Amino acid sequence: MERVTSTDSDTMTSGPGDLREDAERLLRELAGPEARLREDQWVAIEALVVQGRRALVVQRTGWGKSAVYFISAKLLRAQGRGATVIVSPLLALMRNQVASAERAGVVAATINSGNVTEWDEIHAQVAAGDVDVLLVSPERLNNPDFRDAVLPKLAADAGLVVIDEAHCVSDWGHDFRPDYRRIRTLIADLGSDVPVLATTATANDRVVSDVATQIGTDTLVLRGSLDRESLHLAVVRIPDAVERTAWLSNHLRELPGSGIVYALTVAAAQDLADVLNSHGHKVAAYTGQTDPAEREALEAALLNNDVKALIATSALGMGFDKPDLGFVVHVGAPSSPISYYQQVGRAGRGTERAEVVLLPGPEDRQIWSYFASVAFPREHVVRLVLENLDFDRAMSTAALEPLVELNRSRLEMVLKVLDVDGAVKRVRGGWIATGEPWVYDTERYERLNAARNAEQHAMIDYQATGECRMNFLRRQLDDPGLTADSPGCGRCDNCTGTRLDTAVDAEALSAIRTRLDRPGIDLAPRKQWPTGMAKLGISLSGKISDGPETGRVLGRLSDLGWGQRLRALLDAPDGPVPEEVFRACTVVLREWDWTQRPTAVMAMDAATHPILAASLAARLAQVGRLRDLGVLRLRPELPPVSAANSAHRVAALHNAWETPHLTDLDGPILLVDSLTDSGWTLTMAARTLRAAGALAVLPFALATPS
The missing domain is CATH 1.10.10.10 (Winged helix-like DNA-binding domain superfamily/Winged helix DNA-binding domain)
Structure with missing residues (x-):
């Protein structure tokens, strides 16, 4: 494995002069008339096009990795070689790179799950030489039709194979994806004369070594400094989630241009967008739940500066290319400095200055723990x-x-x-x-778990460090340009000694707290039984006809408003419902648009918070003049329910409660629980009550995870 450390100098190297001039011309068509190839860009292009080598390019975001493979693809096509195959998880986010490549005469096509009927036609175009670049998602590599019919022909005909976001190939990568491991098979089936390029911006020494070995025994590694001279890093520590939101609302207009505000969960992103819009900021939520067509429109809005910011989860990450992105703010810390570096790297690619602010919260570790649990x-x-x-x-x-x-x-x-x-x-x-x-x-799995834990500790250390923040991140990625005597960046809050003011406007804080404190969200009932219940000995199938009505929940554990208080409540020892929580519950019930008001209330038996649920039900009975039916008791001989999937959970909860004695009911039962997750516990409990004579069941829970 040959390693080359980038200097990003402008010095020309020896090589086929005509070919380099062609490469420079293509770059100008891609990036504008003032663009010039970096030295390592040319070294990579020459290795691929002239020498037919295999190369790994590890360079910071904005360095121009996509230019290397688009230019190489075009030069190889001019030599009569086949199409370049780019394997990337970012097909939906590569629209602007592909558009710029097409301006340079690169003809691109995409094979994805949405155009299966066009696969034969696209491959015919590739075979006929009408396509320069074919983009494929890693998931396609194991689709039976694609794997057996299309992939062998591509491997035989390819002029170049590109593995984008190559850190995903490695077990050590922060974003490991099983589908990426199939790329090893693809590479193994290539002819020895087919060059291979792997690219990433986020790889430490372990990832570099792992990926380079998988690509080939003589892989050229081009690795440059990860310093980003435009980024001004800062950390603002505000423990209260609502105050963090108010701080962002106060400072958003001061941030340059347009940018991205990252949140750790879908609910937090939606809450942030709602609050910021209500305070006159033009923002929009962008999450994994956003419709694909709407995502494209939102990306265009940010590219055109039609919004101040997208309030996004990690669904907006790798591959989004906006050179003049003015800022990246994180409300909640990612679990890894490597993924944090990648996300902040979206900013300042074509500007002299971009602001990067981290607003960590005490709830971050719980969110990391949840994602690690899956x-x-x-x-x-x-x-x-x-x-x-x-x-x-x-x-x-x-x-x-x-x-x-x-x-x-x-x-x-x-x-x-x-x-x-x-x-x-x-x-x-x-x-x-x-x-x-x-x-x-x-x-292997213990090693990965240990690596994940180490990254989480490093992210906590980043928040508390007094050293240069850019150097801290560069060290996490084993930046070859960083030495023991490297000076600080001179830009971050630690280097300059300039701290962002944590004070927030009292009036704005009060208004935001009032908005976020509005309790109550709908709890949609389960409508369909899981498939295959008969295999577990349970004769339930099709539509659910005897379940609960639409219910209500006080708040999500991931909410910016109620989340922190509900997490603290459920983390504390079991006890009676606090007064503040009870008052909020009465507001939810008062605003509940039910078809028929409940006339009775019953608490769910719970392993962790039985006193909390029972006390809440008893107090609601008192203030609402409801008949108190006590507690719906679980059968003592049944083991705790721990099943993760729906079918097993339903089977474990089937006939799980003692049959209650219900008489003279003249309305629905309000069924109270402390926490609801999948909704199956309340569904199965409602069936028990319906079978015992309940006219209808209205579920009410204090919290739901998301």
């Missing part, structure tokens, strides 16, 4: 997946879900890992077992 499951759970797959009969993910204690997303992740490991295979109609021996790699 990592690769334990061995006995994975073995159960293998045991339920046949060798010759395909089983869909939906059919397999009721048989294993995993929800859909985690099950799909497990199947992808098993597929890459050779233990299962995706075929038409679902999945089959291969019969190949499979070993649960305990060491």
Whole structure:
């Protein structure tokens, strides 16, 4: 593995002069008349186009990695080579790069799940030489039709293969994706004369070594300094979530141009956007739940400076290219300095100055813990997946879900890992077992968990450090340009000694707190039984006809307003409902637009907060003149319910409660719980009450995770 450390000098190197002039011309068409190739850009292009080598380019965001592969693609096509295949998780966010490439005469096509009917036509265009660049998502690599019919031809015909965001290939990458491991197979099937380029902005020494080894034994590594001279980093520590929101509202107009405000959860992003809009800021929420068409419109709005900011989750991250992005603010800290560096790297790519502000919160660690809890499951759970797959009969993910204690997303992740490991295979109609021996790699998963914990500790250290913040981030990524005697950046709050004022306007704070303190969100009832319940011995299927009505929840644990208080309440020892929480509950009930007012109230039995739920029900009975039916008791002989997926949860809750004695009911029952997550506990409890004579059940819970 040959390593080259970038100097970003303007010195010309020896090489085919005509080819370099062609590359310079293409760059000007891509990036404008003043653009000039960086030295490492030319070294990479020459290695790929002239020498047919394999290369890994690790350079900061905005350095011009996409220019390397678009220019190389065009030069190789001019030599009569086949189309360049770019494997990227960012197809939806590469619109502006592709558009600029097309201005330089690069003809691009995309194969994705939305254009299956066009695959044959697109491959025919590739084979005919009408396409210069073919963009493919990593998930396509294991679609049976694509894998068996299209991929072999692409591997045979490709002029260049590009692996974008290559840190995802590595177990050590902060954004590891099982589908990326299939790229190893793709590379192995390539001819020895097919050059390969891997690119990323976020790779430390371990990731660089891992990815370079996977690409080839003689990989050229071009790695440059990660210092970003336009970024001015700062941390503002405000423990209260509502005060952080007020601070952002007070300072947003002062931030230069337009930018991105990152939040850790969908609910937080939506709350922030709502509050900021109500205070006259032109912003919009952008999350994983945003419709794809709306995402495209929002990206265009930010690109055109039609909004001050997008309030986004990590759904807006890699691949978004706006050179004049003036700021990036994080309301809540990401769990890794590496992912933080990547997200802040969106700013200041084409400007002299961009503001980067981190507003961490005490709830961040709980959010990190939640996301970590959905990592690769334990061995006995994975073995159960293998045991339920046949060798010759395909089983869909939906059919397999009721048989294993995993929800859909985690099950799909497990199947992808098993597929890459050779233990299962995706075929038409679902999945089959291969019969190949499979070993649960305990060491690997423990190693990844330890790395994740170390990154979280580093992110906490970043918030508290007194050293140069840019140097801190560069050290986390093993920046080769950083030495023990490197000076500070001279721009961050620690280097300059200039701290952003944490004071907030009292009137604005009061207005925001009032808005965020509005309690109550709808709790939609479950409408359909999980598929495959018969396999678990439960005769439930189709529509749910005896469940609860639409319910209400005081707040989400991820809410900016009530979240912090509800988390503190549920983390504390069990006890009677606090007065502040009770008053908020009465507001929710008073504003509840129910068809028929409840005439009775009943508390759910709970393993963690039985006193809280029971005391709340009793007090609501008193002030609302409701008949107090006491507590709906769980059968004592039943074990705690821990199933992760819907089918197993329903099965565990089937007949889980003692039958209550309900007589002379003349209206709905208000069913009170402390916490609701999937909604299945309240659904199954409502069935019990309906079977015992309840006319209707109105669920009410203090909190829901999101």
